[in-house]
Amino acid sequence: MWAAFVIYTADSRIFWARWRHKCCGYHVGPDAPRTSLSVSKLPLRVRFGLFVAAIVAGVIGALGWLSLRMFERQVGATFWFALSGILIVTLLVDQVARRLIYRRLALMRETMQRAAAGQLKARVSIDGLDEIGVIARGLNDILQGLERLNEAVDIRVEAATEVFRQKSVAIADSHREMAMLNEELARAGRLAALGQAAANMAHQIGTPLNLISGYVQLLIQSSAPESASLDRLKAIQDQIARVTAIVRAALDSSRPPAIPRERADLGALVRRVCQMASPMLEDAGVQVEMLAPDQSAELLADPVQLELALLSLIANSVDAMASGGTLTVRLGRVDDRLRLEVEDTGSGIPPDLLAHIFDPWVTTKEPGKGSGLGLSIARQVIASHGGTIRVDNGPGKGAIFTIELPTAQGVHP
Template sequence: GAGLFLVAAFWILLGRILVRRVVQLSDTMRAVEGGALTVAAPAPVEGGDEIAYLARGFNRMLAQIRGFNEELQARIADATAELTRKNRALEELNELLVAARRDLTAQERLAALGQLAGTIAHELGNPLNAVSGHVQLLARRPDLNESARTEVLIVNGEVQRMAQIIRRFLDQTRGFTPSTEPVEVEPLLDEALDLTLGTEARAKIQVQREVDGGAAQVRTDPGLVRHLLTNLVANAVDAMPNGGRLEVQAHREGQDLVLRVADTGSGMAADVKRRIFEPFFTTKANGQGTGLGLAICKEIARALKGRIDVESEPGRGSIFTVRFPAEMV
């Protein structure tokens, strides 16, 4: 009886141990099935019975699955990073395409405007020259009294002013072919300031002019640089109707001449800054601006094999920077 009891107790204990190991291994399998790949099989693997053999095999399989999963995650991370880089490159390419299309449209507008300006100059220039010639002959008549002569000279002055406006409009819209000659930069800055700043503006605007020694004399086109600076200074003055600070600087960076015009005016919002170099785009009221000044600046910078950039925020003024190759003299 006692022997039978011991045998029964042994089998019961053995069964519980086996069942517990099987249950532990089964729980681990269910956990792995649910996605818990980091869970190791808790069943004993010592020994040579079938359960230990099964546990060791399961652990090896689990280790392989973990390795595959980690490799897959790494590949996914690499693919995601590469996709992000490709998307960014595509966005940059699209931005360049939009900018190129905008530049092309601007050049087409300027080209069309140049043709129109040429037609206007021809159609109006000849009659104006004829009127000017007759008025000058009339002014030289000996029988003309002084009062009438004064009136005739006023008429001739207005005719000359109209002709000058047409010439200026034509100069602003035709293509630019730069020449190269030794140029003193400082006088060009002074001329741009003198042409743009009237007595009223000088009373309200503090001007700082600075020319770096390396930029004092260079080889470039003086007419185009003067035109460029005049437009930029005029734009800065218009941005400060109540006064402010104007900085006009020239310095060298490597082989480039760098011109910088900064104001403390109203600044520009992002959407305005994006379009500021488009022909005919202006934020001024009707009749107060053509929207050509900055577009012309961009074309001049392009003709000089350089570029123009702008930094601006609403209420913080604007900084226009032009850089182009120019040999030192």
């Protein structure tokens, strides 16, 4: 009996050593390092099979030992009957384990694979109050939480995308309106230049024409009624009048046409211009500080022309702040007039140019970077609205443009 036990023990050690080397990668030999077998790293099915095999081996060993003892008493038939019963029970236990453990674990693994593939709506259809049922419900809760989190992220992404789209549309609109205003400002500059040239031409041509017309009139008066030169002098007088009319027509055509005024809010116009000029302000590193009361600031104006004037002031202030700065816009009321101040933190205007800064062709910019007509156009627009504009250097540095315009109530037809 003891010999059989020793042989069984030795065989078992050899079996376990070979099994460890084959399944777990452990080296077997006299120089092999001493390592412990971690059963917890094995799959559940293998661990359960080992458990059943250990039970069967123990029972067989015990029954073998009993059979040796009881063989003389003729109980061998009982031994084989018991062995058959143990095998049947083992098979039944394996089938029950397959149904209660293996299949349920396979369902959980399949669900986790589907979730890893992006199907967060996948759920484990396992009921029960045992440990596997608790794990399945926990997995379902985790998947449900992930699904809610994914939906929340999708909602936030959609909201951010919509905000980005709206801002992109607003920026595109601002660029388009800015381009239109720049084109209108350029057209106004061309008209102003043409008007200035026409005025100079009318003055330079009109004065000699008036002298010539006066002398011709004297010659006509001193000529005899039937003189041959009288008809020639009258023809000269008619041509002088025609040239004078042509000069006046050219001067009138260079003036902007009168546009009907409408009620407008000066604060809204200023905010609109700042919004349209936001790309230019951001590129120049200029921050806008708007100081405006909540009260109404209505006036009768041509919004397009007034926006052109305000844009000229803002562009002039931005050009004065080459390294960035702050543009402060103040809107207030003085009696029946509106006062708008545009202050920058630039280098200011040279004192010798303060009195001529609104004259045509006067500019503080380098040659090729400005026409010198922007502020002149702004003054013409402000004057056409019954207002005034002036400029001063700030107490520290920078320029302050002050505009005063009549309110809608202060305008008298």
